[in-house]
Amino acid sequence: xxxxxxxxxxxxxxxxxxxxxxxxxxxxxxxxxxxxxxxxxxxxxxxxxxxxxxxxxxxxxxxxxxxxxxxxxxxxxxxxxxxxxxxxxxxxxxxxxxxxxxxxxxxxxxxxxxxxxxxxxxxxxxxxxxxxxxxxxxxxxxxxxxxxxxxxxxxxxxxxxxxxxxxxxxxxxxxxxxxxxxxxxxxxxxxxxxxxxxxxxxxxxxxxxxxxxxxxxxxxxxxxxxxxxxxxxxxxxxxxxxxxxxxxxxxxxxxxxxxxxxxxxxxxxxxxxxxxxxxxxxxxxxxxxxxxxx
Numbered sequence: 269x270x271x272x273x274x275x276x277x278x279x280x281x282x283x284x285x286x287x288x289x290x291x292x293x294x295x296x297x298x299x300x301x302x303x304x305x306x307x308x309x310x311x312x313x314x315x316x317x318x319x320x321x322x323x324x325x326x327x328x329x330x331x332x333x334x335x336x337x338x339x340x341x342x343x344x345x346x347x348x349x350x351x352x353x354x355x356x357x358x359x360x361x362x363x364x365x366x367x368x369x370x371x372x373x374x375x376x377x378x379x380x381x382x383x384x385x386x387x388x389x390x391x392x393x394x395x396x397x398x399x400x401x402x403x404x405x406x407x408x409x410x411x412x413x414x415x416x417x418x419x420x421x422x423x424x425x426x427x428x429x430x431x432x433x434x435x436x437x438x439x440x441x442x443x444x445x446x447x448x449x450x451x452x453x454x455x456x457x458x459x460x461x462x463x464x465x466x467x468x469x470x471x472x473x474x475x476x477x478x479x480x481x482x483x484x485x486x487x488x489x490x491x492x493x494x495x496x497x498x499x500x501x502x503x504x505x506x507x508x509x510x511x512x513x514x515x516x517x518x519x520x521x522x523x524x525x526x527x528x529x530x531x532x533x534x535x536x537x538x539x540x541x542x543x544x545x546x547x548x549x550x551x552x553x554x555x556x557x558x559x560x561x562x
Contacts, residue, residue, distance in 0.1 A: 275425035282433050286391045286440045295441035300388040306396075309382060309527035314395045321402045329412030345418030352423045357494065359410040361431065365497040367405050368490040374551065378544045379404070382530035384486070387515035389472055390441045399531050431493040438471035445469055449508050462506055466495045469508050476511035477520075484511045518542055518552035 269277070290296035302310075333341065347355075371380035379401040386393045395402075402408065415424070437444055445467045448454050462470060470491075476484025485505035491498045498504035519525065522541050529538040529545045538545035542552045 271420065271422045271425040274422065275428055278425075278429035279432055282429065282436060283391065286436050286442070289442040289444070290390060290440060293442045295443075296390060299441050300390045300392075302386075302388065302390075302392070303524065305524055305527045306386060309530055310386075310392050310396045312527070313382075313397055313399070313531060316399055317395050317402055321399075322408060324403075325408040325412040326415060327412075329409060330416050333413070333416040340417060342418040344414070345420075347418070349423045352419055353427060355414065356411075356419070356424070356427050359414065360407045360427075361493045362497055363410060364405065364407040364492050365490050365494075365501075367407065368492065369501075369503065371401065372487065372490075377551065378533050381516065381544055382525075384475060384514075385516050385519055385525065385530060386475075387513070387519075388441070389439055389468075389475060389514055391436045391439055393475075394436055394439045398533060400533075434465050434493050438466040438468055440468065443468040443472070443510065446510075462495065462508070463499050463504075464496055465493060466491050469510060470495055470498075470504070470506060472510045472514065473505060473507065475514040477513045477515045477517055478511070481511065483507050483509045518544075521552065 290300075344352075344355075368380070370376055379398040381398075382401075383393065383397045386396060411419075445458070445462070446469075448458055449469075461467065466489075470489045473483055473485040474489035476486055478484050479486060488503035488505050489495070489498055490503055495504065522543075525538055525540060525543065525545055528536050529543075533545045534547070537547065538549070540546075543549045544551045
């Protein structure tokens with residue numbers, strides 16, 4: 269099998285494995301209350317990333333590389349595997365952390381709010397975003413450049429597979445970390461693990477509908493593969509608990525935005541009251557209160 273075939277096989281197995289656990293644990297049945305509007309957005313965004321955004325980034329960076337820097341084609345192909353992984357963590361995962369963090373600023377929030385508008389957690393939410401959110405993501409373009417420079421083969425395939433495994437696991441309706449927290453012998457391991465990679469507990473907190481319960485932390489926990497970036501850059505919040513509700517308060521108050529406004533803003537703009545998805549629109553902000561101690 270080629271590296272690409274191994275990568276694709278691992279990705280498919282990962283998606284099917286987490287999907288099976290969502291159904292076997294009955295978490296999907298009891299917690300995922302998706303509408304037709306949600307399904308259209310999630311399916312079309314998944315297909316657009318797979319068929320348009322990622323191939324486009326790879327194609328354009330390859331064309332630009334051949335046109336302007338042909339002498340650098342494959343120049344890093346002999347780098348040791350650990351060096352490649354280190355570079356990928358910096359130029360792919362860390363840049364994605366900062367892109368994600370910046371996307372919670374007022375200017376870029378409209379490109380990311382679709383990811384938070386789901387009122388449930390599931391692997392189906394993983395690629396739920398605005399089309400231009402991914403098109404503008406620096407990490408995708410850096411990855412394309414690194415492929416041109418020789419980052420390919422099994423190292424890149426396994427890196428992508430591991431990263432997707434962690435990200436899908438962090439969004440999964442089946443909270444794989446929950447039973448592990450109850451095993452006292454695993455406490456030291458879980459202490460290290462939850463500070464290294466994104467877990468359901470830390471990432472669900474990022475999707476919480478409120479910060480006022482002391483669990484939600486939608487202004488932090490931005491990490492994708494590595495939660496370590498949140499530790500390093502001061503945006504981490506670890507409670508080993510899960511928010512009672514996820515989603516957006518403005519959707520609760522004013523109704524769900526249409527899928528095409530969420531996916532194609534600013535080309536298509538909402539007419540809803542208090543919408544971030546229109547020029548000059550207002551973002552509804554929840555009043556901050558001090559959470560009661562438990």
